[in-house]
Amino acid sequence: MDEDGVGATGSTKGKRRTAANGGEPAARLRPKAGNPGYAGYEYQITVSVWVGLDLMLVKGAASQVSIEPRSDEDLEAAVADPDSGLLESTAAGDGFDLVLQAKTRSGAPWTAAAIADVLLGKGNDDASKGGKRSRPLAMLEADERRRYVFVTNEASGDALRAHEGDHLFDFAEPTDLPPHARDDFEPEARKALAQRVLLLTGLTEEVLLGRISTQLEQHGHIPQAKHAECVRDLRDLVRERIRGGHGGVWNRDELVAVLVAHGGSIAPRRDMDHYVRPASYEAIKRKLEREHAVVIAGPSGTGKTLTADILELELRSGVPAFEVVGEEHGPGPVRRSLSDGRSVLFHLRDPWGGNRLTPGADRWSSELPKLLELAGAGKKFLVTSRSDVLDSAGIQLTRALDPYIEWIRLEDYTPSQLAEIYV
Template sequence: MAEKKQGGLSGYRGYEYQIEASIWIALSLMLEARRVTEVVVEPQNQEDLEAEIVGAVLSPDQESSTLVASDGKSTRVIYQMKTLSNQLWSVKALRDVIGEGTSAREADSVSRRRPRALEMLLNDASLSYTLVTDARVNGKLTALARTTIPLGHDDAELPGGLLAVSLHDRLAALRGRLHILHDLNAELLEHRIHDLLAQKGRVPHSQVGACIAALKHAFRLCMLGKRDTRFTADELRLILEQHGARPVSGPSPGYVPPDVAAQAASTLREHGCVLIVGSPDIGKASLADYLATGFKLTELPCPLIQLETFAGLPARLWDEGPALLIVKNGWTEHGAAYPYAPANLPEMLAKAPGDKYVIVTCDLDMYRRLPDHMCTRLERYKVTLEAENYDDNSRWQIVLNQAGLTDWQLEALDAVREAVLRDIAEPFSLNLFGTLVREHAQHLIRSASTNDCGLFQDLAERALQETVVRRAVQQVSAYHNVPWQHAALVLGVYVALAQHSVLWMEVGLPTMERVAEQVARKTGVRLQGEAFIEYLVKKGLVQRWENQRLTFERASLDALRRLVGDTRSEVHPVLVAVVSDLAEAMDQVNFADRLERIVTLVTVAYPDAPPHGSAWNDVTVAIDAQLRRALDVEDRTQFIRNVEASMEWLWGKSVLSRLLYALHPKRIPFVATHEFWPSSHDVWRAVEMEMPKYDVRQFVHRFLVDFMPYTSIDYSAVPDCFDSFLRASRQVLDDDVHMAVHALERFVSTDWGDGRWDCDDGNHNKPVLLALLKASSGVPFVSRLPPPTPSWDL
């Protein structure tokens, strides 16, 4: 009984060691080395691990958990945690752990275990293996022993006797891919975890204990299989923030610094400030994060404080205690005239305590606009960052770090290296390209087998396009006065009024003024559409021709859409005001055009959630009222357009608008499952009940006679649903259907005027109408047209 109790206690200690070792490795890779964005935590055998937890008689060194990590390039690493009681690791003990290199199926047909480490190493050249243990190693394993986490392959020689004789020819392929992290006892792991959380994670000392408990809980659930075994950097960041961590951005995992990084670090140390100047998307912010990540004033990390503008810097310089202050793009064209201008920086630093250090980034275009005397005073702080500061190897490494491909995939990617580096110069675009490659890695098999580089070329073009869009987003966001609301104003008016991609100033500006007045009355926000247009023109996002018309670059429109979509709650009043302005000017003639534009705008701005609020409800009521009048228009062509537009009006509240929406062939089959009605009969009954004065009979007549023969909307895929839906109205007359088919025949026939007729009998809605006629009357249709003239001469 005592032996069982002691074995259960040892097993529990081994299990806790696996959790602590996994946490330490994850923190080291994510916070310190910044080489991975996720780790996979899993036990080698879940059932045995659960038995060990409840106290079965198992030695703690019989089972182990594994943690799989990727360094973002072509290397994956498996970390296996094992305790060893009162022993040294020998070659034989290590061989017992990593296996013989044979398949588990071959060795044991009933085994449910994952492949052993050696088998996995032999089958995957991109894989590395590290054993993490609390025990020491004997002399023969010294070449594999490490005290810090290895981050890649090295030249470590494998000891003799580790591989079977049959595998000696594979010795070179395994060199440098197998390591042992030794003498990591529980006390040392706890100390290292505490330091990582306090220094790299920036968790207050008072919260470190609670943070460790939260991490243990997450990893324990992973090892038990009670949650997703992937533990991500985002989840780690959330746990740290929940325990008071000071959020500081840093370079992305696998960040490749430019060759001026050392110069920037030296300038920061020597002068207390570094000014990083460069063009957009060249990597200024990432270099600032890189400098900040490793910056220390003493043995403890220096507190980091991010400032949104240069204006907040003077007060922070006089805060008590050391600090590293970071101002990203703090000098803009709207902020340069602020009392704390760039030229004041040397004077402020000279007066401030000597324990403050400052990192400032600035766009090259903005820096060039500064007066010469300012540039002279800032020269000693300036480090210029250009594309030339990244050599080809560094630029390609950016791609590889994001792509995360395996060997065979890397061969396909390397084939386009020269073309990609020729077309893409900026680190930001290369980073995007690598991300796109990773997201489309499943398609690389075809490209590799056919030696087709088309996929990579398409991804490179997409990366360049996305770069342009993101740059436009940054430029629009930099506007000094409520940029998101102005973006919604311009996008809304463009969608509402543009003709053939051109917005005429004589109608666009008055509309913006009316919308701005509405927004000011309801929210107090004052928009200046003309000034914002001037800003877009100045930035090259909009072209103005003869001061009369505006044309928008595609990237500009995409940027406006993205900004509006990301800030929908803030811009909602502006969008509703644009829709309201469109609805107020509706009539029977322009109803279809206005409604189509409203639908387009709402679909763009609200892709995943419907609009809301009392102002929006007022707009929908007004549109519904116009819809009823639009259906009374006498002109047949206009009636058709009005009906087609109404079929896309998803947000209507009246039963008539819901009826039109349900009449579309995409929705007729699903009327019975619609949130408004349980069946087709209830659709028509609702119209009769809520609109007793509405002439349903006249509507059905016009829908059959004036709409069905001429519309481009195709009902041929749903003839039965169309039949049952229309006949549920009890207003379908045989004469109406006959008239509709005759009208359709005339519409698709051509009278050449000399006694010859041509008839196109392929109209998509003719079979639908004939089926309705057959179901409603059973009388066969007889055409009134003469037979078509044969196409040959008699």
């Protein structure tokens, strides 16, 4: 074959291939139209918006994030220890540096060999990113404060399950690095490194935008009608920092300014002032006070989320003041937080999904019933779920949660209350 992939014989020998004689060589044709490098940048922007909202707004774990930092990854942030939840702890050395890489893939799940190449930095000349990628494992080995998160739209193979999570900080405790990434390290070093690597797979644009919408609604209190405009402005803000603006730094004040510009607020929900109690409110509150765990279930639009937010605010403002841990941490950190001395409310909003079962829902299905058994006066659980989503999770789960479930139905409101809610 010659340089153009044309055989030594035939009518095209010695000629430049054109549209008239067959077009570009097959080896140069993309499988589909479009620039994959640009698609990768757009994916990175979406991931950065989600991570920025998660760290600076939802968890309050970082005061700023760096986009395209000098580490040559996509995003980096000094974050508070997720178990403390205190931003000030980073100054005392309690936190760690979160380093994140986002990468798209199409056609097949990630294999253990492909992930090993990413972790070892093999073949890391990345023309679409304008330079070389770092070697994540070497980076982790050189700095014990760092943890590495790999975010991708594609799924991964079975050999990588032990390294996967659902959310940021959902670091598991595997005993070894992924296959094909182990040869250059001693067994003890492999174990330590493995527990600082997190794979977030299957986070497609659709999944990420769904999570961003939830963040804007529940934590930024952005009206639904303004979500698209707000996301657009957040994406522009990230895009500017990819180009080097503001030294690549995006801080919390800049994030809040965008939220406020679109009618949002980081203060307690304004609609709490107009809260209408369902008939089941006292039963829900009593179960949380006496049994320390309640699952609020019911159809969409019946006030589950607002009822839970009212109860959360009471516990935040009480004595002792409860700290709040959400479902974003995943089951692992929730379990670890049960053993410390803090008063904690585990407020788990739709852990199986807001509209339908989401990837990773089975982890909550298997873990939550066991976690609820560990509830106590200083470790309370407040869970909300749409009844149809809960039913989709299976009859076995519903039976296990039955002692904790309190319902909110439309029948829990009088006609005059419904008029007050919906008019």
